[in-house]
Amino acid sequence: MIRVEFLGPIQKDPLELDITNLNQLAKILQEDKELSQWLQNSAVAVNDTLVSSLDVELEDGDKVSLLPPVCGG
Amino acid sequence: MSLELYDGGLDVPTILKKWYESEVQSNYGAFIPFVGTIRDEDGITGLSFDIYEPILESWFEAWQEKAKAKGAMIKMAHSRGDVMLHQSSYISAVFSPKRRVALEFIDEFVEDFKASAPIWKYDLKDGKRIYAKDRSTAIDGSGILGEKL
Numbered sequence: 001m002i003r004v005e006f007l008g009p010i011q012k013d014p015l016e017l018d019i020t021n022l023n024q025l026a027k028i029l030q031e032d033k034e035l036s037q038w039l040q041n042s043a044v045a046v047n048d049t050l051v052s053s054l055d056v057e058l059e060d061g062d063k064v065s066l067l068p069p070v071c072g073g
Numbered sequence: 074m075s076l077e078l079y080d081g082g083l084d085v086p087t088i089l090k091k092w093y094e095s096e097v098q099s100n101y102g103a104f105i106p107f108v109g110t111i112r113d114e115d116g117i118t119g120l121s122f123d124i125y126e127p128i129l130e131s132w133f134e135a136w137q138e139k140a141k142a143k144g145a146m147i148k149m150a151h152s153r154g155d156v157m158l159h160q161s162s163y164i165s166a167v168f169s170p171k172r173r174v175a176l177e178f179i180d181e182f183v184e185d186f187k188a189s190a191p192i193w194k195y196d197l198k199d200g201k202r203i204y205a206k207d208r209s210t211a212i213d214g215s216g217i218l219g220e221k222l
Binding site: 009023025042050051054065068069072073 | 109122123125127128151162163183186187188189190191192193194195204205206208209210211212213214215216217218219220222
């Protein structure tokens with residue numbers, strides 16, 4: 001299973017999904033209306049490393065995080 | 074590591090004193106601190122912060138390596154949770170052998186901090202915690218999950 005976490009202001013509980021790559025995750029999340037405002041502007045990390053393309057394979061136990069726009073300080 | 078996270082507002086004099094004293098014998102010629110203070114504006118009573126620590130730590134470590142390559146060192150402190158008006162939520166500092174490196178580095182570092190560090194800011198206003206969406210910046214590479222499939 002892959003754990004998907006929504007960070008900061010995205011008010012959504014984590015998901016546990018049976019998927020093997022980020023393309024499949026995009027397909028699932030794009031069907032969720034609650035997330036439509038976040039998918040266009042959120043960065044994605046796999047096991048706490050930012051990724052820049054959907055061509056990423058996932059393995060059982062991996063963690064995917066969505067990071068919406070930031071503002072520290 | 075030199076990355077410090079605190080619940081609530083930062084104790085600025087204590088942190089700056091500690092940083093100064095920790096490096097005073099290290100032969101750095103320059104110490105340039107930046108202290109961010111929460112201003113009274115737009116009717117807020119304060120700000121509040123969420124932090125994602127694993128990625129903040131790796132982001133900070135990458136900057137520490139860049140500093141090291143120039144003979145410099147950075148330190149940073151940030152608040153978690155609520156911080157009230159006129160308190161500080163953010164301090165960073167660069168130590169370097171000569172002033173030019175530290176002056177340039179603090180500017181680059183703070184700019185990238187604003188654009189990339191995984192920290193989310195909320196206005197505290199009328200008893201609510203409101204995401205500061207308009208002041209926030211999408212991290213480089215954002216939006217891949219929204220791409221047309």
